[in-house]
Amino acid sequence: MNIVIPFFQQCNQTPDKTAFVEEEHTISYIDLKTGIEKIAAFLRIKQVRNQCIAIALDRGIEAASSIYAVLSAGAIYLPLDIKNPVTRINFIIADAQPAFIIGIGDAPDWLDNPAIWLDLSQLPLTEIKGIFPVLVDKNDLAAILYTSGSTGNPKGVALSHQALMNFSSWAQTTFKLNQLERIASLAPFHFDLSIFDLFSSLASGATVYFLPARLSLSPSRLTAWLSEYKITTWYTVPSLLSFIALKGALQTTDLSHLKRLLFAGEVFPCPHLIKLADLLPDTELFNLYGPTETNVCCYWQVEHQRLTVEQNIPIGYAACDADLLIDTESGELLVNSLNNFSGYWQQGKLQPLSTNYYPTGDKVALNTQGEYEYYGRLDRMLKCSGYRVEPAEIEQCINQLATIVSCAVVGIKDLTSGQRPVAAVVLTGDATLSNTIKPLRQQLAPYMQPCKFIVLDTLPRLANGKTNYQAIQRLFES
Amino acid sequence: MKQHIREFIFNELIFVAEPEKFSDNDDLLEAGLDSMGIMRLIMHIEEQFSVTLPDSEIDPDNVKSFNALEQWILQHKA
Numbered sequence: 162m163n164i165v166i167p168f169f170q171q172c173n174q175t176p177d178k179t180a181f182v183e184e185e186h187t188i189s190y191i192d193l194k195t196g197i198e199k200i201a202a203f204l205r206i207k208q209v210r211n212q213c214i215a216i217a218l219d220r221g222i223e224a225a226s227s228i229y230a231v232l233s234a235g236a237i238y239l240p241l242d243i244k245n246p247v248t249r250i251n252f253i254i255a256d257a258q259p260a261f262i263i264g265i266g267d268a269p270d271w272l273d274n275p276a277i278w279l280d281l282s283q284l285p286l287t288e289i290k291g292i293f294p295v296l297v298d299k300n301d302l303a304a305i306l307y308t309s310g311s312t313g314n315p316k317g318v319a320l321s322h323q324a325l326m327n328f329s330s331w332a333q334t335t336f337k338l339n340q341l342e343r344i345a346s347l348a349p350f351h352f353d354l355s356i357f358d359l360f361s362s363l364a365s366g367a368t369v370y371f372l373p374a375r376l377s378l379s380p381s382r383l384t385a386w387l388s389e390y391k392i393t394t395w396y397t398v399p400s401l402l403s404f405i406a407l408k409g410a411l412q413t414t415d416l417s418h419l420k421r422l423l424f425a426g427e428v429f430p431c432p433h434l435i436k437l438a439d440l441l442p443d444t445e446l447f448n449l450y451g452p453t454e455t456n457v458c459c460y461w462q463v464e465h466q467r468l469t470v471e472q473n474i475p476i477g478y479a480a481c482d483a484d485l486l487i488d489t490e491s492g493e494l495l496v497n498s499l500n501n502f503s504g505y506w507q508q509g510k511l512q513p514l515s516t517n518y519y520p521t522g523d524k525v526a527l528n529t530q531g532e533y534e535y536y537g538r539l540d541r542m543l544k545c546s547g548y549r550v551e552p553a554e555i556e557q558c559i560n561q562l563a564t565i566v567s568c569a570v571v572g573i574k575d576l577t578s579g580q581r582p583v584a585a586v587v588l589t590g591d592a593t594l595s596n597t598i599k600p601l602r603q604q605l606a607p608y609m610q611p612c613k614f615i616v617l618d619t620l621p622r623l624a625n626g627k628t629n630y631q632a633i634q635r636l637f638e639s
Numbered sequence: 640m641k642q643h644i645r646e647f648i649f650n651e652l653i654f655v656a657e658p659e660k661f662s663d664n665d666d667l668l669e670a671g672l673d674s675m676g677i678m679r680l681i682m683h684i685e686e687q688f689s690v691t692l693p694d695s696e697i698d699p700d701n702v703k704s705f706n707a708l709e710q711w712i713l714q715h716k717a
Contacts, residue, residue: 612651612654613654
């Protein structure tokens with residue numbers, strides 16, 4: 162098996178069809194294959210099988226080709242978020258211990274060991290010997306996606322070829338993808354939504370259009386772009402769909418080609434979803450649910466007539482043949498699926514799991530129609546603009562600042578982006594808040610920056626001595 | 640007007656350590672104003688100043704600084 166095999170099969174069937182479009186740059190299936198084989202041939206000489214290879218490239222044709230090459234050579238891809246603060250990138254590299262980092266140009270300053278940098282533009286000519294892709298075991302790892310960790314550090318979710326294949330095939334079947342599809346890709350490759358854009362797409366013979374990132378700040382240009390390229394399918398986050406529902410000039414933009422919108426990552430605010438459904442009556446809308454560890458394990462096709470302002474939509478029914486259980490005491494959703502991750506990647510190796518059922522930390526219940534409904538987190542995790550954010554990771558950064566005694570991070574509800582982190586801090590002696598937190602801008606990714614701070618003399622505590630997060634939450638909400 | 644927008648952005652949307660040192664030309668997008676922040680900002684401005692900002696003009700160029708925002712709003716204020 163290998164997750165990239167369906168793409169290679171498509172290359173035989175439709176070699177001249179366009180695979181990727183990025184701005185003015187387009188590439189056919191057969192040319193893409195040639196480019197992939199060139200990189201893969203070089204990697205094979207370096208004996209990278211089952212080793213982790215990081216990709217330090219922005220979403221686009223070069224990054225996608227590198228990912229396919231890494232997989233074709235039997236190695237594991239790790240997409241870095243190169244917009245992350247350097248301290249976070251360095252933590253991830255030190256933890257993942259990649260054999261190589263693929264990029265373009267000279268090794269960046271933040272890289273301690275430039276010997277592992279692989280400049281795509283200076284790739285030595287390698288004779289392409291043998292057949293790609295190499296065959297791997299279904300349990301061999303394919304991808305490591307770093308996500309926010311409750312221990313205070315990012316953690317790598319390791320996904321096998323089988324896990325990616327199971328999701329990719331389910332999506333192809335469920336959404337009836339075919340060669341006529343024109344799929345928009347906006348999700349960064351370190352985000353699990355991109356598994357759809359990278360694999361379900363090319364396995365179906367579709368064309369992927371990389372949506373220019375700057376358009377996410379110009380909703381009406383974004384919808385004009387969807388119209389111009391006659392996009393048929395787009396998998397994105399609710400916050401962006403809210404933006405285009407409210408400000409995307411949908412009344413005057415022809416999106417008659419748009420067959421379906423898939424969304425995941427956070428709860429879709431109902432008033433905005435209703436607006437979107439009203440403005441796009443012929444577009445199917447799907448709510449997909451699942452943490453990175455299980456990928457999509459539930460889905461619900463939006464039934465327009467059931468939408469109400471007061472009630473969140475269900476997460477629906479089991480997806481990807483997942484076996485779902487609800488813990489009778491806590492209401493926590495437990496997931497056993499072929500999609501499930503193989504374990505966390507830590508210090509350069511896989512830490513295997515002890516149980517088949519992944520505890521999601523999400524509270525759910527079945528409604529009278531037999532659909533799953535989501536009732537929030539059992540722990541402190543936040544969802545901010547689709548990103549998963551562990552308050553502990555922010556607290557760890559704040560606690561390392563020079564004049565901090567202690568801190569607590571909680572989430573406040575936000576009309577548009579779900580939740581946003583806010584922080585209560587206790588400072589030393591005569592320290593000022595502004596001086597204390599100045600370095601945070603360099604240390605935290607933008608979506609992790611607290612949007613408000615309050616200074617307290619002491620953090621409120623519960624009787625057992627633990628931080629009283631609910632009391633802190635109330636301080637921010639009052 | 641600029642002062643009001645300043646307060647809204649710094650109190651509700653992004654946090655900067657020293658707002659008084661943030662100039663009217665400093666880059667709000669670099670300071671962390673994202674697509675969701677822009678959406679809330681526009682809805683707030685439209686309500687507060689009884690102005691309609693056309694969807695077609697929502698663009699990084701018009702929201703990148705306090706000066707850019709002010710200029711944009713004034714163009715649409717009768």
